[in-house]
Amino acid sequence: MKKYFVVIALVSVFALAACAGIGTSTKGLETPIEKASMKLVTDVKDGGYKLISTEELNKWITGKNDFLLIDTMPKEAFNKIRIKGAVNSPVAKTEKEFTPAEKDNILKIAGSDKDKTVVVYCGFTACRRSHLGAKTLVENGFRSVYRYPGGIVAWNENGYPAEGPDAQEK
Amino acid sequence: MRMNYRFYILFIVTVFCVEILCLTGCAVKKPGSDDINRQIKVFNLSLFAPADKSAIEGVSPRREPCINGYEFYYDDLDIVASYHNNDSIWRITTRNKRNSMFGISPGDSFLQAKEKIMQLGFTQSYTPHKFAKDWCLFTLLVDEKNDVFGMTVEILD
Numbered sequence: 001m002k003k004y005f006v007v008i009a010l011v012s013v014f015a016l017a018a019c020a021g022i023g024t025s026t027k028g029l030e031t032p033i034e035k036a037s038m039k040l041v042t043d044v045k046d047g048g049y050k051l052i053s054t055e056e057l058n059k060w061i062t063g064k065n066d067f068l069l070i071d072t073m074p075k076e077a078f079n080k081i082r083i084k085g086a087v088n089s090p091v092a093k094t095e096k097e098f099t100p101a102e103k104d105n106i107l108k109i110a111g112s113d114k115d116k117t118v119v120v121y122c123g124f125t126a127c128r129r130s131h132l133g134a135k136t137l138v139e140n141g142f143r144s145v146y147r148y149p150g151g152i153v154a155w156n157e158n159g160y161p162a163e164g165p166d167a168q169e170k
Numbered sequence: 171m172r173m174n175y176r177f178y179i180l181f182i183v184t185v186f187c188v189e190i191l192c193l194t195g196c197a198v199k200k201p202g203s204d205d206i207n208r209q210i211k212v213f214n215l216s217l218f219a220p221a222d223k224s225a226i227e228g229v230s231p232r233r234e235p236c237i238n239g240y241e242f243y244y245d246d247l248d249i250v251a252s253y254h255n256n257d258s259i260w261r262i263t264t265r266n267k268r269n270s271m272f273g274i275s276p277g278d279s280f281l282q283a284k285e286k287i288m289q290l291g292f293t294q295s296y297t298p299h300k301f302a303k304d305w306c307l308f309t310l311l312v313d314e315k316n317d318v319f320g321m322t323v324e325i326l327d
Binding site: 032036073074075076077090092096097099100101123124126127152153 | 234235236237248263265296297298299300307311312313314320326
Protein backbone atom coordinates (compact mmCIF):
# COMPACT_ATOMS: atom_id res chain seq x y z
CA MET A 1 0.00 0.00 0.00
CA LYS A 2 2.80 2.39 0.93
CA LYS A 3 4.62 1.60 -2.28
CA TYR A 4 1.49 2.46 -4.22
CA PHE A 5 1.22 5.73 -2.30
CA VAL A 6 4.84 6.64 -3.10
CA VAL A 7 4.35 5.88 -6.79
CA ILE A 8 1.24 8.07 -6.94
CA ALA A 9 3.07 10.91 -5.18
CA LEU A 10 6.05 10.70 -7.57
CA VAL A 11 3.83 10.62 -10.64
CA SER A 12 2.00 13.66 -9.29
CA VAL A 13 5.18 15.64 -8.79
CA PHE A 14 6.49 14.86 -12.29
CA ALA A 15 3.17 15.61 -13.94
CA LEU A 16 2.79 18.92 -12.15
CA ALA A 17 6.38 19.86 -12.95
CA ALA A 18 5.67 19.17 -16.62
CA CYS A 19 2.55 21.29 -16.45
CA ALA A 20 4.52 24.13 -14.88
CA GLY A 21 6.69 24.23 -17.97
CA ILE A 22 10.01 22.88 -16.73
CA GLY A 23 12.22 22.07 -19.70
CA THR A 24 10.78 24.58 -22.16
CA SER A 25 12.93 26.21 -24.78
CA THR A 26 13.37 29.54 -23.01
CA LYS A 27 14.72 27.80 -19.91
CA GLY A 28 18.17 26.94 -21.18
CA LEU A 29 18.10 24.04 -23.63
CA GLU A 30 21.06 24.27 -26.03
CA THR A 31 19.31 24.03 -29.40
CA PRO A 32 17.07 27.07 -28.91
CA ILE A 33 20.04 28.97 -27.47
CA GLU A 34 22.03 28.22 -30.63
CA LYS A 35 19.06 29.16 -32.81
CA ALA A 36 18.57 32.46 -30.96
CA SER A 37 22.30 33.23 -31.14
CA MET A 38 22.43 32.63 -34.89
CA LYS A 39 19.39 34.84 -35.39
CA LEU A 40 20.85 37.55 -33.15
CA VAL A 41 24.10 37.68 -35.14
CA THR A 42 22.20 37.91 -38.42
CA ASP A 43 19.85 40.57 -37.05
CA VAL A 44 22.68 42.71 -35.66
CA LYS A 45 24.41 42.69 -39.07
CA ASP A 46 21.13 43.51 -40.79
CA GLY A 47 20.03 46.15 -38.26
CA GLY A 48 23.22 48.17 -38.01
CA TYR A 49 22.80 48.81 -34.27
CA LYS A 50 25.02 47.88 -31.32
CA LEU A 51 24.33 45.47 -28.47
CA ILE A 52 24.36 46.12 -24.75
CA SER A 53 24.50 43.47 -22.01
CA THR A 54 22.45 43.28 -18.83
CA GLU A 55 25.39 44.31 -16.66
CA GLU A 56 26.35 47.20 -18.92
CA LEU A 57 22.79 48.50 -19.09
CA ASN A 58 22.56 48.35 -15.32
CA LYS A 59 25.80 50.36 -15.10
CA TRP A 60 24.34 52.95 -17.47
CA ILE A 61 21.20 53.22 -15.38
CA THR A 62 22.93 53.36 -12.00
CA GLY A 63 25.52 55.76 -13.46
CA LYS A 64 22.65 57.98 -14.64
CA ASN A 65 23.92 57.98 -18.23
CA ASP A 66 21.86 60.09 -20.60
CA PHE A 67 19.89 57.78 -22.88
CA LEU A 68 16.36 56.86 -23.83
CA LEU A 69 15.15 53.36 -22.91
CA ILE A 70 12.36 51.93 -25.07
CA ASP A 71 10.37 48.81 -24.19
CA THR A 72 8.86 47.29 -27.34
CA MET A 73 6.59 44.75 -25.63
CA PRO A 74 2.80 45.06 -25.99
CA LYS A 75 1.21 47.62 -23.68
CA GLU A 76 -0.45 44.94 -21.55
CA ALA A 77 2.93 43.25 -20.94
CA PHE A 78 4.62 46.61 -20.28
CA ASN A 79 1.98 47.40 -17.67
CA LYS A 80 2.87 44.19 -15.82
CA ILE A 81 6.65 44.63 -15.78
CA ARG A 82 9.24 46.97 -17.30
CA ILE A 83 12.74 48.25 -16.59
CA LYS A 84 12.57 51.26 -14.34
CA GLY A 85 12.46 54.41 -16.43
CA ALA A 86 11.53 52.71 -19.71
CA VAL A 87 8.92 54.14 -22.05
CA ASN A 88 6.64 51.89 -24.06
CA SER A 89 6.47 51.70 -27.83
CA PRO A 90 4.95 48.35 -28.85
CA VAL A 91 6.50 46.67 -31.89
CA ALA A 92 5.33 43.51 -33.67
CA LYS A 93 7.26 40.26 -33.43
CA THR A 94 7.83 39.92 -37.16
CA GLU A 95 8.37 42.22 -40.15
CA LYS A 96 5.09 41.02 -41.64
CA GLU A 97 3.08 42.15 -38.62
CA PHE A 98 4.93 45.45 -38.09
CA THR A 99 2.35 48.18 -38.69
CA PRO A 100 2.97 51.75 -39.94
CA ALA A 101 1.40 53.04 -36.71
CA GLU A 102 3.97 51.15 -34.63
CA LYS A 103 6.78 52.49 -36.82
CA ASP A 104 5.51 56.08 -36.53
CA ASN A 105 5.10 55.70 -32.78
CA ILE A 106 8.65 54.56 -32.07
CA LEU A 107 10.05 57.40 -34.19
CA LYS A 108 7.82 59.88 -32.39
CA ILE A 109 8.95 58.57 -29.01
CA ALA A 110 12.63 58.65 -30.03
CA GLY A 111 12.23 62.34 -30.95
CA SER A 112 14.13 64.57 -33.30
CA ASP A 113 17.63 64.43 -31.81
CA LYS A 114 19.30 61.78 -33.98
CA ASP A 115 22.48 61.84 -31.85
CA LYS A 116 20.59 60.79 -28.74
CA THR A 117 21.54 57.34 -27.41
CA VAL A 118 18.58 54.97 -27.55
CA VAL A 119 18.40 51.48 -26.01
CA VAL A 120 15.64 49.18 -27.24
CA TYR A 121 14.58 45.95 -25.53
CA CYS A 122 11.78 43.39 -25.53
CA GLY A 123 11.21 40.03 -23.83
CA PHE A 124 14.25 37.79 -24.28
CA THR A 125 17.06 37.02 -26.72
CA ALA A 126 14.99 35.12 -29.28
CA CYS A 127 12.34 37.85 -29.30
CA ARG A 128 12.68 40.11 -32.35
CA ARG A 129 10.54 43.09 -31.35
CA SER A 130 13.64 44.97 -30.16
CA HIS A 131 15.43 44.15 -33.42
CA LEU A 132 12.64 45.68 -35.49
CA GLY A 133 12.48 48.72 -33.22
CA ALA A 134 16.26 49.30 -33.23
CA LYS A 135 16.49 48.72 -36.98
CA THR A 136 13.72 51.26 -37.63
CA LEU A 137 15.61 53.88 -35.63
CA VAL A 138 18.87 53.20 -37.49
CA GLU A 139 17.07 53.34 -40.84
CA ASN A 140 15.67 56.72 -39.86
CA GLY A 141 19.03 58.28 -39.10
CA PHE A 142 19.57 57.60 -35.41
CA ARG A 143 23.29 57.20 -34.93
CA SER A 144 23.58 55.71 -31.43
CA VAL A 145 21.15 52.81 -31.22
CA TYR A 146 21.61 49.83 -28.90
CA ARG A 147 19.61 46.66 -28.58
CA TYR A 148 19.44 44.94 -25.21
CA PRO A 149 18.80 41.32 -26.24
CA GLY A 150 18.33 39.77 -22.78
CA GLY A 151 15.25 41.89 -22.34
CA ILE A 152 12.94 41.96 -19.40
CA VAL A 153 13.45 38.25 -18.66
CA ALA A 154 17.23 38.62 -18.16
CA TRP A 155 16.75 41.91 -16.31
CA ASN A 156 14.26 40.39 -13.92
CA GLU A 157 16.39 37.25 -13.46
CA ASN A 158 19.20 39.50 -12.24
CA GLY A 159 16.90 41.29 -9.86
CA TYR A 160 17.71 44.70 -11.27
CA PRO A 161 15.22 47.53 -10.69
CA ALA A 162 11.97 46.87 -12.48
CA GLU A 163 8.51 48.33 -12.14
CA GLY A 164 5.06 46.80 -12.28
CA PRO A 165 3.14 44.12 -10.40
CA ASP A 166 5.24 41.25 -11.84
CA ALA A 167 8.58 42.79 -10.90
CA GLN A 168 10.49 40.64 -8.43
CA GLU A 169 12.38 42.17 -5.55
CA LYS A 170 15.85 40.86 -4.74
CA MET B 171 -5.15 -0.07 10.83
CA ARG B 172 -8.58 0.37 9.24
CA MET B 173 -8.29 4.14 9.87
CA ASN B 174 -4.90 4.23 8.15
CA TYR B 175 -6.27 2.33 5.16
CA ARG B 176 -9.19 4.79 4.84
CA PHE B 177 -6.76 7.68 5.15
CA TYR B 178 -4.58 6.31 2.33
CA ILE B 179 -7.58 5.76 0.06
CA LEU B 180 -8.88 9.26 0.77
CA PHE B 181 -5.44 10.74 0.19
CA ILE B 182 -4.93 8.92 -3.10
CA VAL B 183 -8.38 9.92 -4.37
CA THR B 184 -7.72 13.54 -3.37
CA VAL B 185 -4.29 13.58 -5.05
CA PHE B 186 -5.79 12.03 -8.18
CA CYS B 187 -8.57 14.62 -8.34
CA VAL B 188 -6.18 17.52 -7.76
CA GLU B 189 -3.91 16.08 -10.43
CA ILE B 190 -6.69 15.89 -12.98
CA LEU B 191 -7.83 19.40 -12.11
CA CYS B 192 -4.32 20.81 -12.40
CA LEU B 193 -3.52 19.09 -15.67
CA THR B 194 -6.80 19.86 -17.35
CA GLY B 195 -7.05 23.13 -15.48
CA CYS B 196 -4.22 24.39 -17.67
CA ALA B 197 -6.83 24.50 -20.39
CA VAL B 198 -9.83 25.52 -18.33
CA LYS B 199 -12.07 27.57 -20.52
CA LYS B 200 -13.31 30.98 -19.54
CA PRO B 201 -16.96 31.99 -19.59
CA GLY B 202 -18.15 32.64 -23.13
CA SER B 203 -15.13 30.96 -24.71
CA ASP B 204 -17.27 28.73 -26.93
CA ASP B 205 -19.07 31.80 -28.25
CA ILE B 206 -15.74 33.55 -28.96
CA ASN B 207 -14.32 30.44 -30.65
CA ARG B 208 -17.38 30.10 -32.88
CA GLN B 209 -16.48 33.51 -34.32
CA ILE B 210 -12.83 32.62 -34.96
CA LYS B 211 -12.51 31.04 -38.36
CA VAL B 212 -8.78 30.41 -38.64
CA PHE B 213 -8.64 26.90 -40.07
CA ASN B 214 -9.14 24.55 -37.11
CA LEU B 215 -7.55 26.76 -34.46
CA SER B 216 -9.41 27.87 -31.35
CA LEU B 217 -8.46 29.48 -28.05
CA PHE B 218 -7.84 27.07 -25.14
CA ALA B 219 -7.34 24.18 -27.60
CA PRO B 220 -4.50 21.75 -26.80
CA ALA B 221 -1.26 21.81 -28.79
CA ASP B 222 -1.46 20.07 -32.14
CA LYS B 223 1.71 19.72 -34.19
CA SER B 224 -0.07 18.33 -37.22
CA ALA B 225 0.05 20.17 -40.54
CA ILE B 226 -2.74 22.50 -41.61
CA GLU B 227 -3.54 22.21 -45.31
CA GLY B 228 -0.20 20.47 -45.77
CA VAL B 229 1.78 23.19 -43.98
CA SER B 230 3.79 22.00 -40.99
CA PRO B 231 4.41 24.44 -38.14
CA ARG B 232 7.76 26.02 -37.31
CA ARG B 233 8.25 26.27 -33.54
CA GLU B 234 9.62 29.46 -31.98
CA PRO B 235 10.02 30.39 -28.30
CA CYS B 236 7.78 33.04 -26.75
CA ILE B 237 7.94 34.84 -23.41
CA ASN B 238 4.87 32.93 -22.23
CA GLY B 239 5.63 29.56 -23.85
CA TYR B 240 6.08 28.89 -27.55
CA GLU B 241 4.53 29.58 -30.93
CA PHE B 242 3.76 27.58 -34.05
CA TYR B 243 4.32 29.57 -37.25
CA TYR B 244 2.53 28.28 -40.33
CA ASP B 245 4.47 30.56 -42.67
CA ASP B 246 2.79 29.63 -45.95
CA LEU B 247 -0.64 30.17 -44.42
CA ASP B 248 0.25 33.43 -42.64
CA ILE B 249 -1.02 32.19 -39.29
CA VAL B 250 0.56 31.83 -35.85
CA ALA B 251 -0.72 29.84 -32.88
CA SER B 252 0.75 30.81 -29.50
CA TYR B 253 0.83 28.31 -26.67
CA HIS B 254 1.38 28.70 -22.95
CA ASN B 255 3.73 26.21 -21.33
CA ASN B 256 0.64 24.17 -20.46
CA ASP B 257 0.23 23.48 -24.20
CA SER B 258 -3.05 25.31 -24.71
CA ILE B 259 -3.59 28.07 -27.26
CA TRP B 260 -3.70 31.55 -25.77
CA ARG B 261 -3.26 33.63 -28.94
CA ILE B 262 -4.06 33.25 -32.63
CA THR B 263 -2.74 35.58 -35.32
CA THR B 264 -3.74 35.54 -38.97
CA ARG B 265 -2.94 37.56 -42.07
CA ASN B 266 -4.73 35.05 -44.29
CA LYS B 267 -7.55 36.58 -46.34
CA ARG B 268 -9.48 33.30 -46.21
CA ASN B 269 -9.75 33.61 -42.42
CA SER B 270 -11.99 35.77 -40.29
CA MET B 271 -12.45 36.73 -36.67
CA PHE B 272 -15.72 38.24 -35.50
CA GLY B 273 -16.77 38.65 -39.13
CA ILE B 274 -13.65 40.66 -39.96
CA SER B 275 -11.15 39.53 -42.60
CA PRO B 276 -7.80 40.88 -43.79
CA GLY B 277 -8.59 43.41 -46.50
CA ASP B 278 -11.53 45.01 -44.66
CA SER B 279 -11.30 48.69 -43.82
CA PHE B 280 -10.29 49.55 -40.26
CA LEU B 281 -13.38 51.68 -39.72
CA GLN B 282 -15.73 48.86 -40.77
CA ALA B 283 -13.80 46.40 -38.62
CA LYS B 284 -13.87 48.73 -35.63
CA GLU B 285 -17.63 49.16 -35.98
CA LYS B 286 -18.17 45.40 -36.15
CA ILE B 287 -16.05 44.60 -33.12
CA MET B 288 -17.54 47.38 -31.02
CA GLN B 289 -21.03 46.17 -31.86
CA LEU B 290 -20.03 42.89 -30.23
CA GLY B 291 -19.35 44.68 -26.96
CA PHE B 292 -15.58 45.12 -27.27
CA THR B 293 -14.13 48.45 -26.18
CA GLN B 294 -11.01 50.19 -27.40
CA SER B 295 -8.14 49.36 -25.07
CA TYR B 296 -4.38 50.01 -24.73
CA THR B 297 -3.97 51.36 -28.30
CA PRO B 298 -6.36 52.62 -31.03
CA HIS B 299 -6.20 49.21 -32.73
CA LYS B 300 -6.82 46.96 -29.71
CA PHE B 301 -10.23 46.01 -28.34
CA ALA B 302 -11.01 44.15 -25.15
CA LYS B 303 -14.02 42.34 -23.73
CA ASP B 304 -13.74 40.54 -20.40
CA TRP B 305 -10.76 38.15 -20.82
CA CYS B 306 -10.49 38.52 -24.61
CA LEU B 307 -8.17 40.97 -26.39
CA PHE B 308 -8.56 41.55 -30.13
CA THR B 309 -5.95 43.44 -32.14
CA LEU B 310 -6.30 44.72 -35.68
CA LEU B 311 -3.12 45.04 -37.75
CA VAL B 312 -3.70 48.10 -39.90
CA ASP B 313 -1.68 49.27 -42.91
CA GLU B 314 -0.95 52.79 -44.20
CA LYS B 315 -4.22 52.81 -46.20
CA ASN B 316 -6.09 52.20 -42.95
CA ASP B 317 -7.04 48.71 -44.09
CA VAL B 318 -6.81 45.61 -41.91
CA PHE B 319 -4.00 43.30 -43.05
CA GLY B 320 -4.13 40.94 -40.10
CA MET B 321 -5.56 40.35 -36.66
CA THR B 322 -4.84 38.71 -33.34
CA VAL B 323 -7.15 37.30 -30.72
CA GLU B 324 -5.76 36.39 -27.32
CA ILE B 325 -6.62 35.50 -23.76
CA LEU B 326 -5.83 38.21 -21.23
CA ASP B 327 -4.37 36.92 -17.94
